[in-house]
Amino acid sequence: MFSVTLLTVGKLKEKFYLAAVEEYAKRLGAYCKFKLIELPETRLPEDPNQTEIDAGLAKEAEQIFKSVPKGAWFCVLTPEGKTLSSEALADKLRTIKNEGKSAACFLIGSSFGIAPEVKQKADFRLSFGPMTFPHHLMRVMALEQLYRAETIQAGTKYHK
DSSP: OOEEEEEEESOOOOHHHHHHHHHHHHHHTTTSEEEEEEEOOOOOOSSOOHHHHHHHHHHHHHHHHHHSOTTOEEEEEEEEEEEOOHHHHHHHHHHHHHTTOOEEEEEEOBTTBOOHHHHHHOSEEEESOSSOOOHHHHHHHHHHHHHHHHHHHHTOSSOO
16 A cells, blocks of 8 residues: 655644644545654744754754655655646656555645755655645645545545
8 A cells, every 4th residue: 555654844733733634644544554754843042043044954854854764755845846736746646656656755844944955855846836824734735635636546526
């Protein structure tokens, strides 16, 4: 069974986000082996300078590289990535599976972003558009789109 990992930097605390994440994780389980990995966000001063931010992102990058499953297709969610329709995301995952990959890993970075070296190592950079979303909401949105992509591939009626 295809494996999907969602790597996130930062903890989710709000009950309504947690409930949505649990629901989509449960739904995804019918189509793939799903795993959520939460990595701690580096603590920075109240008003960090760019050097402090860069150091924090580099520290997070070390954790990210250790957490990406070996051999997985690696996708980072970033504003400068490519936007895809739900159908195009489903096609992208179908292609990855057809090429023999058994796992995909998606990354949502911290509130300060993602280190450049992580973006460079990614197989794909995905954007949900130019708007800014809270990272906690992005987690729910990413899971819903992964679920939608799996249902499109399966030909169910979820996607209209």
